[in-house]
C-alpha cells in the first residue's frame with residue numbers, strides 16, 4: 391500500500407513520458423553518433439580492401455561485454471536482441487555507403503558512358519543500336535548471307551556464337567576457334583563489329599583476338615573469375631543479366647569488370663526466370679529503367695531470349711526503347727527451322743524486315759532520356 395507521502399511523491403504519467411521523450415532524444419543522438427563511427431570504420435575497411443564488412447567475432451565480443459554490464463531490468467536476451475538489431479543496421483549502413491562508391495554508379499560518374507567502337511556509338515541518348523545475327527555460327531554460307539542481309543538493313547553489329555553454353559553436353563557446342571575466325575572475317579567484310587560469347591577464362595585471349603565485343607552470357611554472369619578476366623581484356627564487354635540474378639547482382643557483376651580497369655561495359659537485360667510458361671523468360675523492364683537510373687552504363691535488351699517466341703519481338707522492342715534502352719539484341723538466321731540452336735525464336739530475313747517495320751521510327755530516334 392503506498393503511503394500518503396509516497397502517493398504525493400509519485401510522478402504523473404505525463405511527467406514520466408516527458409522523461410522518456412528526453413531519453414529517446416539522448417538515445418537517438420547516441421545511436422546516430424554510433425552510426426557516424428560505424429561509417430568511419432566502414433570507410434577504413436574499404437580503404438584496406440577488406441572483402442567483408444561483417445565481423446561476427448567483433449559482434450560477439452560486444453555482446454559478451456554487454457552481458458556482463460547489463461544492470462537490468464531487461465533480461466540479457468532482450469539486450470542482446472536490441473544490440474543485434476543495431477549491429478544489423480550498422481552493417482547495412484557500411485554496405486550502402488560502399489554501394490555509393492561503386493564504379494558503375496551514377497553517384498560516382500553522373501554522365502552517361504558512351505562507347506565508341508570504331509565509330510559505332512552506344513549509350514548516352516544516341517539512336518538505339520541493333521545487335522543482330524544467328525544464335526550459333528554454323529557455316530560460311532550462313533554467316534555470309536546473314537551479314538550481307540543485315541548490312542543492307544544498316545546493322546553495324548553482327549553477333550554469332552562460336553562457344554555455345556548448351557543445356558545438354560550433347561547439344562551442338564559451337565565451332566570454337568574456326569567460328570571466331572569466320573565470324574570476325576565476315577563481320578569485317580561487311581563493315582560490322584563482331585560480338586561473340588566467351589565462356590571460359592582460358593579462351594579470353596583468343597576471343598579478344600577476333601571479337602570486337604566480348605559477350606558474357608547469362609549463365610556466366612556469376613562466374614567471377616571470368617568477369618575479372620574480361621575486365622583485364624582490352625575489349626568492350628556485353629554483360630547479360632543472369633537467369634535468376636537480381637539487379638544488384640547484375641550491377642555487382644559489372645563492377646567486377648570495371649574494377650579491373652575495363653569501363654566499356656554494356657548491360658543486357660534478357661529476361662529472367664519466373665513461373666510464367668508462355669514466354670521463355672520474363673522481360674524485366676524495370677531492370678532496364680533502374681539500371682539506367684543507377685548506373686552510367688549503356689543498357690540494351692535482348693528481346694529474342696526474353697520472349698523465346700517471335701510474335702512478341704516488336705512490342706517488347708518498342709517497350710524496351712520506351713523505357714530508355716540504348717539498343718536491341720535480336721537473333722536472325724537465314725533458315726531458323728534448320729538452325730543448330732534456338733530454332734523457335736530466331737527470325738528469318740523476312741521476319742527481320744517485318745520486325746524493323748514494326749519497331750519503325752523508334753530505332754532512328756534518340757533514346758528516351760532516363761527520367762530520374
Ligand SMILES: C=C(O[C@@H]1C=C(C(=O)O)C=C[C@H]1O)C(=O)O
Nearest residue numbers: 428431443444445448449477480
Ligand atoms: C562497425 C563494424 O562493422 C560491423 C558492425 C558492428 C557494430 O555495429 O558494432 C560490428 C561488427 C561488424 O559486423 C566493426 O567491424 O567494428
